[in-house]
Amino acid sequence: MSGDVPNPIELGLARALARVGLSASTGLTRLTGGATMESWRFATGGEDLILRRAPSLAFIANRPMSHASEAAVIEAARAAGVTAPEVLTVLQESDGLGSGFIMRALPGTSNPKDILAMDGADTILREAARDLARIHSLSREDLPADAPVMDYRAAIADLRQQFEEAGGDRPIIALGLKWMEDNCPDECAPVLNHGDYRMGNILAKDGHLTGVLDWELAHFGDPHEDLAFGCMAVWRFARYDRPALGLGSLDDYFAAYEAESGRTVDRERFRYWLIHRTVWWALGCLKCAKTWREGSDRSLERVVISRRTSEQELDLLMLLEEEIWQELPRKPLDTSLIQRKFSTLSEARFGEIATAVLDWLATIKDDMQAHDRFQHAVACNALGIIARESEAYLVSPWNRSLSDALLKYGLHDDPEILDDLRLMALGKVMVDSPKYPALAVARKKWTGED
Incomplete structure (x- = not known):
């Protein structure tokens, strides 16, 4: 990015860095990934730093927490012993860089493929559980006043509203929303949640955790929400067989968390939040198409993420059928309709x-x-x-009348509807994400095919 004429980002960085006594940047490079925020790496004074900023002010207009507050949360977590980066300065309007902050770079990689291939996965898992427990130890007094607090029922209502705005015509998501309404747990004493604690947002090097990144979704809520989110199938990547962050077993993860936090993990609450956050991410993926259409983020990535909704529908259906249809007779699913x-x-x-x-x-x-x-x-x-x-033929995943019925009544152990939902899920993921690890598991489970 550097050249004879500095670009606007380099000029803005020079202003922000001067405020904390640092020289101008060199080697400015856009980092890959980041579903909502841009990340840029650069050097100054012999060390590497990271600029994290919004792609546009319009994109973050409705964020519940400002970047200044996010930076304060990160600093509070670091003070509590979490391997969080040090924030050097929060961007000001005069910097001309939009909204965000600059922090020191931490060693290691966030690439899930590289981390999951490291020796010592059990060590990384224990260290991840340790850091999560330390995050959950922070009190309201330690943090900015605008750190949001989750109301469980209000969160479900918000997801249902998002579903209606997206057309209200995806039956598997409708079934998930109905299940959440019927099974929402009572609220517990809220703790600080990272909100996005998963593979892809942690750094590791040589078999050890070296950083926890991406704090924009931090809020107060049930600690089981944080525990569950990283265990969703989508965040286990190629290690579907390791249900705890793709690194190991739930028993080991929970034991490490309990030892550090002094809390006992409630498996039923964990299961609720696993389903809740699967529905949440399904609707988050759908929303990406709306974001692109409205113009606040016209990136190619936004469009493609919208097609990952089907991954979450597949995962959601497998989670729900463990309970809803466990007594139904099983027969191999006929997939001839998706040839x-x-x-x-x-x-x-x-x-x-x-x-x-x-x-x-x-x-x-x-x-x-x-x-x-x-x-x-x-x-x-x-x-x-x-x-x-x-x-490909597709058994249509769009069905408003079925979605309305499921939202209102749920299911009454109807094996024909189950088969329709399975075909919807299989066919859509075969188109959208044929290499998605859970697809092979679902095909084996539902059809007997390898």
């Missing part, structure tokens, strides 16, 4: 056109660096979705 729908056509179909563009993108991948390479991968995912959807 290919074309045989021959003389001209290129649009899926074939997408595949041709994919082939061309492969030829330029090696010429890309850093964030462009990440965007290349996102573009390939987008084109793959187009190619697969053009070729």
